Amino acid sequence: MTAYEDLMAFQRQTEALAQVAGRLGWDQETMMPRGAAEQRGEETAALEGVLHARRTDPRIAGWLAQAKAEDDESEAQLRLIRRSYERSTKVPGKLAEELARVTSIAQGVWAEARANDDVAAFLPTLAEVVRLRREEAAHLAGGGDLYDALIDDYEPGATADTIGAVFGRMRPRLVALREAVLGAEYQPPVLSGKFGTDAQLRLSRDLAKRFGYDFTRGRLDTAVHPFSSGSGSDVRITTRVVETDPFNCIYSTIHEVGHACYELGVDTDYLLTPVGAGVSMGVHESQSRIYENQLGRSRAFTGWLHGQMVERFGDFGIADAEAFYGAVNRVQAGFIRTEADEVHYNLHIMMRFDLERDLIRGKLEVADMEEAWNARFLSDFGVAVDRPSHGMLQDVHWSVGLFGYFPTYALGNVYAGCLNASLRQAVPSLDEALTQGDTSAATGWLREALQRHGGLRPPADTIRTACGFEPDEGPLLDYLEAKFRGIYRI
Structure with missing residues (x-):
């Protein structure tokens, strides 16, 4: 040998x-x-x-x-x-x-x-x-730099300075969009009522299949904090159920399916090798976020999903597909990152990025974290944290030492914005398929353009090769402004 x-x-x-x-x-x-x-x-x-x-x-x-x-x-x-x-x-x-x-x-x-x-x-x-x-x-x-050393575990080649520069360019447009949306005269309806646990989980399993998840090589369970685990031929996902908020279960499931399909989509020739897994957490998040948001929260797909909700839960108070699209994408300054709308989500990440960077660098101590979190949240979101589970205790990441992981969520959104722009050009009939609940054209393009290659190329090269252009935050911000100005009629 x-x-x-x-x-x-x-x-x-x-x-x-x-x-x-x-x-x-x-x-x-x-x-x-x-x-x-x-x-x-x-x-x-x-x-x-x-x-x-x-x-x-x-x-x-x-x-x-x-x-x-x-x-x-x-x-x-x-x-x-x-x-x-x-x-x-x-x-x-x-x-x-x-x-x-x-x-x-x-x-x-x-x-x-x-x-x-x-x-x-x-x-x-x-x-x-x-x-x-x-x-x-x-x-x-x-x-x-200590924090840069930890970031490199999750997004090789990225640094706090490069990530901070991206966030610095994103924040003004995100804040301006948030203010315009929250101040709009029209506000979408709010979903209310109770939705049974068993029915939610059945719908979640069906949605997982719709997005290409292979249950012969995986399973769906529940957990306090949804996650995906494994690679190769054994990739498992979890979700969580809140009976008053079925969107929590629906979109947690679709999000984790995006992660799982990346791992399941890697070329089998790479099985149990370093190349045989997702190349970085930022690229991984690009898959979970494009599945969840650009596909799963699109007007076309939510039109189909509205019919499924009526079929499974009866009259649940939102009569038509357009109102349901607004309800799915409703913008509000909530406490919980995983439940945040697309406008607020990256602002949640930016806050965590600043806090954990100061913590690792020794500018912030653990004893002062709750006070720092609550003060920053009030400043950024205009709402006072009411209890720790809505504050610094909401995420599992710090308990398991995943410092440097949080910024990859926002990088994943940036990458997803780039991929969505290229996907729309490559598959012009995409919305027509999504109105029928058919995601195969989108998931097939993502599998071919990105997922099957695993770790063959470094993260930025992986996105560049799939999209045909250098990754940057512009496509994401353009997508968000067009979508939410449309929903809120501004």
Whole structure:
């Protein structure tokens, strides 16, 4: 066997073990009994120790030195393995294990604190997570910026400065649009009533199939915070149900299906290799957001969805498809990021980006986070946070150490805006299909243009190749202004 073949055989086993670790995380969120949290933390740490040892195995350096790339795929495999090896060897094994153990346990602590609106119960655990992530970032940064070192885990090549520049250009237009919409004379109707859990979940399963989710290689469960897990031939999704808000379940499901279809759509030749998964969280979010918003919240698709709602729930108070389209896309300054409309969503992300950047850089301490969150939220949204579960306890990310992850949600929206512009040009009859609940033309184009390539190209190159132009925020902002000025008749 050549050095490249030896390296890929070794890497395949590492990737398989990483999938097992991911399955432990899925189980913890969906099936695991609460009393197993401490033991699961030890199990997760043990598996992370094995994975870290494999990722830093000295043989990798030798194989990388000898391996020759013969085509685009092998070049990408070597690039990704080299990147992983260089980052992994900077982090001590004991630290990697301790992070895995603490964040596994922290997830349960956060969930209980959130349920009880008890910030004080969560702060000691959060402080430990932050301490460990700062330590890890210091090893990775090598004297550079700590937050940039963590961003690189989720969006390789991005920095706080480049992301901050994009956000700086987006904010004025978003704020102006929000003010125009909230001040408009016409306001869409508000959905009210109760919608049974079982009926919502049946509709969610049907919608998942409509958007191309393959239930022979996945499953749909419920979780406190919806997520997608896995890659290759086992990609699982979760949703959540609020009986007074079926849109929560509907659009959480479509969002996670977007993530899942990216993983399921990667070329099977790349299975259990570094190229065989989504290339970055920003690109991943582009798939979940375009499925959820540009497709799922479009006038064409909501027209079809209105008929489904009437069929399943009877007269629910919104008589026609156009009013339903407005209700689905209604703009309001709510507390919860995952329930935010498209106008407000990126403003939620910008707030979290600023807070967590200051936290990792040491400009903000954990003890002061609740006060900082509440003050910033009041400033940005004009509403006072009424309870912690509507404030700093609403998101799971910080409990599991995902600092640097939040900005990728907004980058995903930017990428989705670019992809939507190209999709509309490539498939001019798209709306006609969506009015029938048929998403196959859109999902097929996305699979061919982007999803099947997995990690073959770096993130920005992935979007550039799919769209045919450099990614920027313009298409997203143009789309938002046209859509919401239309809905609000301004």
